[in-house]
Amino acid sequence: ASSSSSPGSRLILREIADQKDKAVELNTTNFDSVLKDTPAKYAVVEFFAHWCPACRNYKPHYEKVARLFNGPDAIHPGIVLMTRVDCAMKTNTKLCDKFSVSHYPMLFWGPPTKFVSGSWEPKKDKSDILVIDDGRTADRLLNWINKQIGSSYGLDDQKFENEHALSNITDYNQISQAVYDVEEATAEAFDIILAHKAIKSSETSASFIRFIQLLAAHHLSRRCRKGAAEILVNYDDLCPSGNCSYEKSGGNDTLGNFPICGKDVPRGYYMFCRGSKNDTRGFSCGLWVLMHSLSVRIEDGESHFAFTAICDFVNNFFMCDECRLHFNDMCLRVKTPFKKARDFVLWVWSTHNKVNERLMKDEASLGTADPKFPKIIWPPKELCPLCYLSSNQKSIEWDHNHVYMFLKNNYGPKLNSLYKEKSVSGGKEETVSATEDLTVATNALVVPIGAALAIAIASCAFGALACYWRTQQKNRKYYFHLST
Numbered sequence: 001a002s003s004s005s006s007p008g009s010r011l012i013l014r015e016i017a018d019q020k021d022k023a024v025e026l027n028t029t030n031f032d033s034v035l036k037d038t039p040a041k042y043a044v045v046e047f048f049a050h051w052c053p054a055c056r057n058y059k060p061h062y063e064k065v066a067r068l069f070n071g072p073d074a075i076h077p078g079i080v081l082m083t084r085v086d087c088a089m090k091t092n093t094k095l096c097d098k099f100s101v102s103h104y105p106m107l108f109w110g111p112p113t114k115f116v117s118g119s120w121e122p123k124k125d126k127s128d129i130l131v132i133d134d135g136r137t138a139d140r141l142l143n144w145i146n147k148q149i150g151s152s153y154g155l156d157d158q159k160f161e162n163e164h165a166l167s168n169i170t171d172y173n174q175i176s177q178a179v180y181d182v183e184e185a186t187a188e189a190f191d192i193i194l195a196h197k198a199i200k201s202s203e204t205s206a207s208f209i210r211f212i213q214l215l216a217a218h219h220l221s222r223r224c225r226k227g228a229a230e231i232l233v234n235y236d237d238l239c240p241s242g243n244c245s246y247e248k249s250g251g252n253d254t255l256g257n258f259p260i261c262g263k264d265v266p267r268g269y270y271m272f273c274r275g276s277k278n279d280t281r282g283f284s285c286g287l288w289v290l291m292h293s294l295s296v297r298i299e300d301g302e303s304h305f306a307f308t309a310i311c312d313f314v315n316n317f318f319m320c321d322e323c324r325l326h327f328n329d330m331c332l333r334v335k336t337p338f339k340k341a342r343d344f345v346l347w348v349w350s351t352h353n354k355v356n357e358r359l360m361k362d363e364a365s366l367g368t369a370d371p372k373f374p375k376i377i378w379p380p381k382e383l384c385p386l387c388y389l390s391s392n393q394k395s396i397e398w399d400h401n402h403v404y405m406f407l408k409n410n411y412g413p414k415l416n417s418l419y420k421e422k423s424v425s426g427g428k429e430e431t432v433s434a435t436e437d438l439t440v441a442t443n444a445l446v447v448p449i450g451a452a453l454a455i456a457i458a459s460c461a462f463g464a465l466a467c468y469w470r471t472q473q474k475n476r477k478y479y480f481h482l483s484t
């Protein structure tokens with residue numbers, strides 16, 4: 001397979017062989033779940049046998065392509081998931097049979113969801129899964145992929161090359177990708193809390209719980225809602241009197257052992273929030289999108305609770321001092337409690353714009369802006385012409401009704417669309433678990449009893465409700481373990 005490679009590319013292939021594999025190893029147990037959960041639009045599945053010498057020689061070629069698409073350091077993340085299945089493992093025999101694997105290596109291409117519970121037969125005319133018939137070297141495999149998706153990726157691409165699509169004007173069409181960033185930012189925020197052992201007092205404990213409650217009820221990702229609900233149910237045991245144990249020991253007795261959005265997140269990269277440089281955008285962008293996506297999901301009666309939860313969360317757990325202080329200042333300026341969800345949605349939006357406005361000046365004078373994503377007052381006219389009543393160089397007169405409708409759609413159905421598509425993949429609608437039942441009860445303040453004490457300081461009504469819900473949950477906890 002490598003006979004056509006130049007000495008230079010042979011060297012690169014050898015270097016790649018020395019590095020950790022980038023292609024994801026699949027087997028009977030994880031095949032469906034990995035392909036179902038991947039944010040990538042396409043998947044390549046290589047069926048091989050570890051005893052096959054040609055497969056061993058092919059591996060560096062395959063890895064050279066996989067390095068472009070897989071893992072935290074991917075050059076073009078989230079586009080193609082490169083995987084492999086070892087058919088020489090007895091446990092994978094049925095899986096390989098389902099795809100009629102007739103020789104090694106045999107490569108398939110298709111949307112990841114089509115592989116889930118999927119199969120391939122040589123004589124079937126119409127199939128969403130294609131055999132890659134020209135992938136014998138890294139160059140040829142990448143050419144084949146480029147032809148399929150109309151891209152022009154190169155094996156020597158460096159990070160952020162070739163990203164013509166990146167822009168903060170066209171993001172209306174890209175926003176659905178942000179569902180993965182919202183998960184990523186949630187998990188990263190949680191990891192930062194763990195790393196800093198940031199739950200230090202009754203105040204931070206109460207703040208943590210309020211935020212987790214908000215996530216359990218309104219996070220757009222079901223697995224993050226589920227993870228948040230699990231943390232709430234177990235909070236008393238994980239953090240007795242607010243003293244949390246943070247280690248990741250593999251059991252289920254520490255906060256560190258409760259991955260809030262499931263064990264595969266954080267993935268280590270952002271998609272919608274990906275900057276055009278290594279150190280721009282990412283987490284803080286994901287955090288804004290999380291906050292906007294929460295704001296459009298709450299009901300009128302929860303608007304002030306959501307406001308408090310978000311303000312306290314940023315103040316206690318967003319470890320960027322300047323950001324925290326400025327944001328807290330804007331929170332303190334709110335004197336009248338929110339009664340309408342609409343007002344809260346617009347408050348988050350205008351607060352974000354105030355930050356944008358300030359950063360526009362700072363970044364211009366310091367030259368620190370991401371060249372592809374300069375700060376703008378948002379949404380720009382291109383995205384929402386109706387949001388503008390009038391505008392000139394100095395000011396904008398907004399049509400708040402249209403801004404509200406735009407935000408509701410952008411951070412509601414638009415952002416959720418990809419997630420919904422994924423969750424009904426494989427032709428099977430996911431069954432609603434006990435946790436789902438628990439989290440849809442939006443006004444039900446799901447608070448552990450110890451935590452309730454802290455919250456009761458702020459509101460007696462919360463405390464009383466908390467006790468009631470704690471009792472309910474203790475009962476549900478066991479059902480929940482049985483059913484998930």
Ligand SMILES: Cc1cc2nc3c(=O)[nH]c(=O)nc-3n(C[C@H](O)[C@H](O)[C@H](O)COP(=O)(O)OP(=O)(O)OC[C@H]3O[C@@H](n4cnc5c(N)ncnc54)[C@H](O)[C@@H]3O)c2cc1C
Pocket residue numbers: 168171273280281282284285286287288289292314318322323324326327348349350351352353355356359370373374375377378379
């Ligand atoms: C609470 C908070 C406070 C921060 N304070 C500071 C600070 O004081 N100093 C500092 O240097 N950085 C601060 N940051 C980081 C900064 O705001 C940006 O997140 C970061 O610079 C990355 O910018 P970005 O280009 O990815 O766009 P971001 O501003 O992160 O926005 C992400 C996406 O949200 C959308 N968007 C933009 N504006 C709005 C809006 N008004 N309403 C709805 N959607 C919008 C756009 O699609 C945009 O791409 C803060 C971040 C957070 C979460």
